[in-house]
Amino acid sequence: MTTDQTVIVPALGTLPAPSLASTLHAREVSAWFGRAKVLDRVSIEMPAGQVTALIGPSGCGKSTFLRILNRMHELVPGARLAGQVLLDGQDVYDPERRLTEARKSIGMVFQKPNPFPAMSIRENVLAGLKITGSRIGKDERIHLVEESLTRAGLWKEVRDRLDEPGSALSGGQQQRLCIARSLAVKPKILLMDEPCSALDPTSTRVVEETITQIAQDVTIVIVTHNMQQAARVSQRCAFFLASHGTPGVVVEQGPTDVMFDNPADARTADYVSGRFG
Numbered sequence: 645m646t647t648d649q650t651v652i653v654p655a656l657g658t659l660p661a662p663s664l665a666s667t668l669h670a671r672e673v674s675a676w677f678g679r680a681k682v683l684d685r686v687s688i689e690m691p692a693g694q695v696t697a698l699i700g701p702s703g704c705g706k707s708t709f710l711r712i713l714n715r716m717h718e719l720v721p722g723a724r725l726a727g728q729v730l731l732d733g734q735d736v737y738d739p740e741r742r743l744t745e746a747r748k749s750i751g752m753v754f755q756k757p758n759p760f761p762a763m764s765i766r767e768n769v770l771a772g773l774k775i776t777g778s779r780i781g782k783d784e785r786i787h788l789v790e791e792s793l794t795r796a797g798l799w800k801e802v803r804d805r806l807d808e809p810g811s812a813l814s815g816g817q818q819q820r821l822c823i824a825r826s827l828a829v830k831p832k833i834l835l836m837d838e839p840c841s842a843l844d845p846t847s848t849r850v851v852e853e854t855i856t857q858i859a860q861d862v863t864i865v866i867v868t869h870n871m872q873q874a875a876r877v878s879q880r881c882a883f884f885l886a887s888h889g890t891p892g893v894v895v896e897q898g899p900t901d902v903m904f905d906n907p908a909d910a911r912t913a914d915y916v917s918g919r920f921g
């Protein structure tokens with residue numbers, strides 16, 4: 645896990661909100677595992693076409709919050725939640741909406757690259773279509789593979805080896821393959837849970853460039869322990885904290901440059917400058 649918390653790079657300017665991207669809004673979200681409450685009334689607006697970084701010390705509920713956004717939390721036995729998650733104003737947890745609909749609209753990239761090892765690069769990119777039940781023709785598939793790999797910044801490196809197994813790629817390439825796999829189902833939102841923590845600095849930079857590129861038409865929410873990374877890739881930040889066995893809360897949120905250069909709360913200042921956490 646990256647612990648470098650020296651802030652030297654200013655946040656990128658706010659990107660314009662493009663038409664394809666969507667806004668995600670968490671309202672008063674609380675979460676429990678069994679009887680243990682781990683999040684308390686977290687409200688965060690994640691604007692269209694921007695990168696929102698979730699930061700905070702280990703165990704304060706960032707990953708749990710992220711998994712609530714695409715309905716993965718409910719898969720854990722004994723897990724509960726309260727509050728609302730709105731995708732462009734529509735409740736993601738509306739009983740009328742199918743679970744696959746939420747998963748299709750809200751993709752996820754995990755800490756450790758997880759391509760399907762027995763599948764080729766091409767099959768990996770298309771794998772999400774099967775899971776979401778989407779059917780497309782051969783020409784569309786060819787186009788989608790190229791488009792998704794291009795958006796993930798991987799096309800030039802793999803265009804001549806699409807039939808090789810995904811596991812033959814480097815760690816950084818595998819993570820970009822996973823990003824391509826998520827993009828192939830045309831999500832409105834992409835959730836990323838420490839997507840670079842298993843990567844070397846060079847691969848990390850390439851994935852960060854990819855994040856900046858795709859954020860122009862996909863809204864991104866990223867959990868990161870790397871404060872430099874939060875400053876480099878995000879336009880907004882939310883700082884989570886759980887003190888002395890209490891559930892995680894959001895102490896402060898706002899534009900990344902304000903959170904890093906002029907935070908309102910002393911605890912935010914201490915965390916982003918590496919004085920604790």
Ligand SMILES: Nc1ncnc2c1ncn2[C@@H]1O[C@H](COP(=O)(O)OP(=O)(O)OP(=O)(O)O)[C@@H](O)[C@H]1O
Nearest residue numbers: 677682700701702703704705706707708709720867
């Ligand atoms: N499946 C689970 N069952 C029970 N408790 C869990 C489970 N997953 C997480 N927790 C607990 O919920 C709290 C929040 O965990 P979570 O992983 O969301 O925090 P985090 O901020 O993402 O931590 P890290 O930065 O270390 O990944 C912790 O106290 C953790 O022990």
